Every structure is written in C-alpha cells, then in structure tokens.
Amino acid sequence: MALSRRDLLKISAILAATSSFGSESSKKDVDIKKSISSYRVQNAPLPKPKGPRVVVVGGGWSGLAVAKYLKKFSPKTDVVLIEKRSVFVSCPLSNLWLVDLIDLQFLTHDYLQAAQNNEYIYFNATVYDIDRVSKKVYTNEGIVSYDYLVLAPGIDYDYEEWTNGNMELETKLKSLYPAGFIPGSEHFTLKRKIEEFEEGNFVLTVPGGNYRCLPAPYERASLIAWYMKKEGIKGKVVLIDENPDITIKKDGFNSAFNELYKDYIEYLPGSKITDIDLDKKRVVTDMGDEIDFSDASFYPRIRGAKLLEIVGVAKDSAFNKKEADIDPFTYQSKADPYIYCTGDVRPMGFSKSGNTANSEGHLVAKIIASVIEGKEFKWDSPITVCYSAVSGDPIRAISVNAKYAYDKKKKVFTFKDASTMENWKGKQGIMSGKGLLEWAKGMYRDMFM
C-alpha cells in the first residue's frame, strides 16, 4: 500500500523525534533529509490541466498580458500565472503617488480579479528553481508541471559598480536608500523620505546601461522638486546622471529643469559615482564633485532577474548583465525551445517601460498560441507609449510614441515612427497630463478586466 502524505509526515516526525535520542549524528542527517524530501515531492494544489499547460512566471505588465491573451487566442490552453506578490502595485505612475498627485488605490490591483475575468489560474507562490528536463517549476507552494514556460520575472538590481562585492554596503543601500524601481516597500520608503524631508540635498541617480523606464529618474526629480517648491522646503534634488545627457524627452525635461526648478534641481550629467560614504552621507563622482546629502535614493544599474541565471537561459546583453538569451523575433530561449522570455528581461534595446512590456506580452501570447494551434504568426513591433509628468496641480506631462524596426546590417533594433511631445506649457501640457492618467487606466483595464 502506498503511503499517504499524512503517513509520511507522521513517520518523519517519529523518526525526527527518535533521532534526537540517538547518539549518531549521521543518522540524524539522514532523518532530516527524509523529512525534507517528503515535502519536496508534493505537487502544487492545482487542478489537472485540461489542455496544454502554459506556466507564466511573473505577473507584471508582460506576464499579465501573456496570461490573458494566450487564453483568448487559444482557449483550450491551460494557463497558470505564478506570481510571488499577492497584490499588484504599478511602477508606472508611482512617481505621481510619491508626491500625492494620485492615491495608492489607483496603483494597486487585484490578481484574483484578473484571473477570474480572463479564465486562467493565479497561483500565489515564489519560484525558486526550474527543471527543464522534466519540465517542472519548483515553488514554495509545490511543483507545477508545464508544456510551455514563459519567464517574465523583470529586473534585479546590479550594485556591483558601486559596491565591488561589499555586501554590507549593498544591503545598506538597498534597505536605507532603495532605488524605488521594483514596487512595494521600496516605494513606501521613498515616499516617507520625501514627506519627511526637511532641508539639504536629496540625491537621485540615473544609471548607465538600458535601465528600467528611461524618463522616470528625470520625472522623479521634477516631481520631488515640484513638491519641495510647493511645501516651501529648503532643499534641492541633486540628480547624478551616468549618461552624458538626458536620455529621453530631453527638451521637455531640460526646459522644466531650467524654467520651473532652477533653484530646486542640480543636474550633473556624465557623472559616475566613485565613492559612497554612508556614514558621512557623502558621494564622490568621477567629475570631482563631492556631494553631501540629507537623504537619497540610489538607482543602480539593472540586470535580468536572477531566476534566468538559475534556469540557465541568461546571457550578458549589449546593455546589462544576465538578460534573456532569446531569439529577438520569437522570444524563444536559445537553450530551450519550450521556454519564452518577455518583458524587461529581454536583451533587445527596447525601452524598458510598462507599455512596451505589455505590448510585447500581447505578441508573445500570439506566438505561443500559434505554436499550440499550429498556425502561422507574424512578428510585430512592441510599442512604446510613455508619458512623464513634469509638474503637478494641474499635472503637466510630456510624451513619446514609438515602434521599432530591425536594422539587418547593424543587427540592432532602432526606433521607427517615433514622435515626441515635449511642450509641457499651456493647454497641451495639461492635456498630456490628463492623457497620462487615461493611458494608465486603459493599461490596467487591459491587464485586469
């Protein structure tokens, strides 16, 4: 007779108890292993798949779109979205929440509702390993088997350039001066910092490489400056930019910095931080600047989420470390044809923005559905639509709209049909501010309704 899980647990408990009276320590190790393995073999508490099962790891802007549209394009497919968070918090528009221009409810959304509305399973668990041979995803809630796997785990931070392996410094930077580009607690800490700021320099940084949300650090600088000005705070934002110039919507941000925040933003382009002294609260740059700060939020370089490396589908890209090693047109892993990677882990030089990741999710859903349904598909460019606020009350914004085309000679993607609206003044800026909120509402509808 096969032993049930309950029996196994009982036995391991008895063995563990018995071993504590034994004298041989090696026996104890064996018993511990036994008791552990009885947990390991458990499958996740999910119904049997009713069709080919696609497991999507990561419920961000890309993963949510893949789950929804895959089910739409191939209804027989069984879709499971594994996400470690129990609540969705939007990174796009979070800068507005930091300075009270929108409330938290605007940014938070419900995974259960998304799954219910779109007929897939939301499985609230953390993935720690994947066995590509047996096609199993290991989570803290049990094992999930797949036929196809989509990895959309997003970014991790890469502090190496600043810390050179000093884990004490890295942990301090992460916990005391978080970047605020992976939502949740980082954003709460940053909001508190802004609210409680009394005087002096508030340091923000813009990393090199292809970092998440190109305009966001400039938007954040503008909005914190706007907040300081409104609240009469005797301080300024010092924006240390590793890039030689503002990376996107340059005219719009430049004019906002100069015309609205002359006394509130000090912009230091082409400046790499060479030393961070958290005791003295001082940073030094390669341009020779020494900046004392009252508070700060350090945005380091980014890399592909570490899960990719664990799974063995990562490679350094032209921009960042350990991004997905995939075919840029099919999103299929070069190491494993059953794995697709999408969203901010992509190695292509697309803008790492919510809109881009979401439109890519639509495409990846179409690709996998056509594989399952035996149909053809045509590559279509992801779309970058990105608004940035430069001030509040009323919200004024600038924007960019672009697609991408592949340059066969240079073997890179370049912008196609790109246009920007960088005039934040007058009626146009206010209309864009309204467009910013309307854009977000539409995107949340796309992912959750």
Next chain:
Amino acid sequence: MERRSFFKICAKGTLLVAISPFLIEGYLKADDGRLFKSFNRVKLLDCYGNPLKEEILQEEVTYVFNYPYASTPCFLIKLSEPAAKEIKLRDEEGSEYIWKGGVGKDKKVVAYSAICPHQLAHPNPNESFLGYIPKEKKSMAYKEGGVIVCASHLSAFDPKTGAKVLAGPAKEPMASIILDVDEEGVFWASAVLGPAKFFDYFKSFKPELKEFYKNIRKAKKLVSLGAVVKPLDVYSKEVVIY
C-alpha cells in the same frame, strides 16, 4: 426568427433584403454572427429634436450620438470626400467582414461606435480622448489628418475605410454603425457591424456609468425613439486630443 439563424442568412448574403427591408443598401456581410447585431431602428435627431438631415452636418466635425444603448457613444462624421466602398476588414481573431461604405448624398457620412477597440477609451460627459482630426491637421498618433485618433494610447483609424487601424496598439477596427437615409433625407441607425465592445464596456465602467446614468440598468437601456446628435465638444466638456 432567432438571431442566430438570421446571422447565418446574413452571412450568406441572400435573404437579407427580405428580412430586413430597411437595410436596402445591404450594408453588412459578416462571416460570423458575432460581428453583426441589429438593434432598434432609431431616427437621428438634431439638438432641437428635429430629424437630422445631411445639410446641417458640417464636414470634418466630430458629432456624437448614443446608440444602441443609452450610454454607448457613436461618432457621426461627414467626410470631405466620399468614403471607400466594399472594404474587407478583420477583427483581432481574424474573422472577416465587409464594410460597405458611406451614406448620404455623396456617400460621405460614416458612423462608428466611439469606444476604442484597444482599451475602451470613449467620450463621456466630462472628457473625450477620442475624436476626428481634420485633413489639414495632425496628431501625435499619426502622420496625417483625416483620421480618428484615440489619444489615450495613440491609435489611429481611417474613417474612409471602415475605421481600419492605421497606427498604434489597436488590433481591430472600430465597430461601425449601420446607417441609412430615408426618402425624406433623414438618417436612421439600425445595427452594429464589427467588433463591438459593449460587454467589456459595461463591465469596465460601472462606476462611471453610475455617475452619468444613475444606475447600470439605465446605462444599458436600448435606445428606441430617437438619438440626439451633438458636436463632440458639446457632448464632452473637454476634448483631450494631441
């Protein structure tokens, strides 16, 4: 007759005139019942409640009327040139349907459900992110004018060709409203052709619909008597298009 079998007949395009005499011009030919639905035949009215005639419509102005439900806005546009004819269109899932063209004297008048097929942006009494850009103007969404744009996510649609997608994230055309003109030159609306988004719209905008129509039941009421046509900048307090 059940709606389903009616669609089948429509699809074959044979008994259409016999069943639905008001569709004399034979507007529709959807290969799938999902893509065509007839509603009440409703007379379009001007702001004073008089039957709407072509001469009062200004060219290249966006007009709005609510149809087929009390809360679902549609655009009525008199283009500066005749619309195209017999345009083959596809919805996101690949189903094909045929848009027959414009109506009125020079076949310049077209009507579309003003709910963006991408993420359902639409004109409401407060604001509209959707509208027609006259030929000589330009918007961020598209390199030329003479198009309907949704400023929310920058999709552009061609009103001359059944609201085919020209640019942006939308994957399917705006649904078109079947119009006809009677012997007295009055416009009537009678059906919706193409990927209508009414179900998703009612689901997604419950709070907004409650605000403007008191309750969801009133918002979902089918228009039956007449539909008043207003310029977009009268229908919505603010038109947000760039």
